[in-house]
Amino acid sequence: MNCHQPKTVGKNINPHKRVALLGMPNTGKSTFFNRLTGGNAFVGNWAGITVDLLQARVKIEDETTEFIDLPGIYDLNxxxxxxxxxxxxxxxxxxDLVIxxxxxxxxxxxxxxxxxxxxxxxxxxxVLNMADEAKHYGVKIEVDELSQRLEIPTFLMSAKYGQNYQRVYEQIVKKIKENNYSFQINNLTDQLLKIGAVLPEKIDxxxxxxxxxxxxxxxxxxxxVDSILLHPILGLPLFFLGMFLVFQIVWNIGLPSMDLMGNFTNFLQIYLLESLLKPFPLLIQDFIINGIWNGLATVASFIPLIVLFFIVMAILEDSGYLSRSAxxxxxxxxxxxLDGRSFVLQMMGFGCNVPALMGTRIMRSQGLRLLTMLVITFSLCSARLQVFIFLIAATFPNQKGATVLFSLYILSFVAALVAAFLLKGQFKNKEPxxxxxxxxxxxxxxQVINRGWGEVLHFLQRASGFIILGCVAVWFLTNLPLGTTGLDTFGGQLGNFLSPIMQPIGIDPYLTLSLLFGFIAKEVVVGAFPVIYGMDATNLSNYIGSTVTWVQAYSFCLFCLLYTPCLTTLATMFNESKSWKYTSFSVIFSFVFAWLVSFIFFQTASFFGFS
Amino acid sequence: MNLSKLKPRKLAFVKEIEKLSHNHHLINRLEAIGIIPNKPIMVLRQAWFGGPLHVRVGSTTEIAIRHQEAKIILLQSIE
Structure with a gap:
């Protein structure tokens, strides 16, 4: 240890001993962290630290120890x-310890x-992680000799498969017990400057x-594999073919699984809910069944689809193919x-826009970052996916479904490119x-199952809050004043009031109302349909199929894809940009953009006699 | 000779990274990725329409890098 380095050393100043995990990106740091902490991590709050750090408290031989997963970095300097x-x-x-x-x-x-x-x-x-890969590559490391030269306990390990993990764990336990000092360096950057660059000779x-x-x-x-997938001519066609296959899978497996879930919620409604509600007045029954239950059941029917979708996303991301698309x-x-990373973030936005927006932190140029965030909001997220699947299944013949869905993904991407093209002058980018x-x-x-499960939990959290609230609000709007129905209700009037804007793009007052609430969260759009029409999902699908044309439905999808992002996305945009001006610009821009795109589509299709 | 001009699948060695007025952030990142003097380096392929280069640094690190950035990586002359 270099004892001449000035540093603040306090004798165990932390209430719990604190272990920080540090490493470069793509080293399997998080996999190791999960193994260490058994998935008990939570987001900690650290004064003066602007990003969320994952941390966990673990009992090690009766002593609570705190583990912190620091972001992956290339260089301390x-x-x-x-x-x-x-x-x-x-x-x-x-x-107290750095791993x-x-x-x-x-x-x-x-x-x-x-x-x-x-x-x-x-x-x-x-910890020399990914021992399995090192072996495969033929990288040979004399661990003991290296450990002596570095004067740091060193282990070859595989966090993914657990090989040698036990030895690392024992060493951590030992070190935590031994170390009675906490380390803190108040002037880290100055110290690093003093130490100077790590010279190639030193590495040798x-x-x-x-x-x-x-x-x-x-x-x-x-x-x-790269010689095929990154082929100068074949690379991109293969990419789009792959994506098309992914949506075929989502459509062909996801849709039947929704029916299963629908049957299940129907069963619950008929044999449990309706008999429980018998003693209550009709209005209360209607409120609970049509106001809350139908909305929730419709949203719940998408759970299998969400799991499937995120499993596919996890495979794409973890396989390393996503970074190659960049x-x-x-x-x-x-x-x-923009740059290749913007594209990857757009793809991650297909899951949910929020983490993709946060992912823009890897960009240093403010212009690039803001422009990327703006185009991410056009990514067809899993919540919008639910709306589209519902409408497409109701208004298009089934065998065309996957293709129609895929066309919306392509449009989501093209819309982002057009938006970037229009705005690139406003956001200058010189980032290498x-x-x-x-x-x-x-x-x-x-890994894959964990990911799917985590996303479902996330989805259910949103479902329990925003979606119930949204459905209840829609129920009141479509049932008050008492005794009125259809367009005479407050909701109908609101829809009518907006019809000068929405009529030219083929969206009727009922559908307008669902879009209004889609501002809270796009899942609310799907939840609101049964509430507005007062039907369960199956009847509703038939009803919409007979009253809404495919041109109207597609125009609705386009508008829903591009218009104002959901509340959480907006909050994230503001948090990341710290600018009201930018956030309001994004709201207005996307609304106008969505309207124009739907208008052009609907009017052109009507002009050519499709209806 | 710089990396941007190196023919695919030809091994070369890094001489230095050219220091320009405002590129110390970039130099820092390139060094962390392993681009330091005497490091073997190779272009594996180039993307369509003048897109980025797929480069192997040493034997186990691969990166995508634009021509613009590859230009400042100077190589030792190959005989």
């Missing part, structure tokens, strides 16, 4: 937002971060004789003032484009 967060954290909060996670296959360059931590004098454990001195890297011409599995799309995106392409990996079943 770096300038990206995540790098600043880590610098800030280490300056403001004392830690450095390194991708063993890339130890030749990731050793830099280890040397920086060592030079700063933090008590550390070095540590790795020479302890690490043997494979040939530069190594032909790995990834190399062979490579494939960058040439096009750069013409529009350098992106790591990790090797292809097979996600484990556990």
């Amino acid at each position: 770096g300038f990206s937002e995540d790098e600043k967060v880590v610098q800030n954290f280490l300056e403001k909060f004392a830690v 450095i996670i390194v991708n063993a296959t890339q130890i030749d360059r990731q050793i830099r971060l280890v040397l920086q931590i060592k030079a700063l004098g933090f008590p550390a454990i070095l 001195q540590i790795l020479g004789g302890t690490v043997i890297m494979p040939s530069n011409f190594l032909k790995t599995f990834t190399f062979k 490579y494939l799309m960058d040439a096009l995106m750069s013409q529009l003032g 484009f350098v992106l790591e392409l990790p090797p292809y990996r097979f996600p484990t079943l556990k």
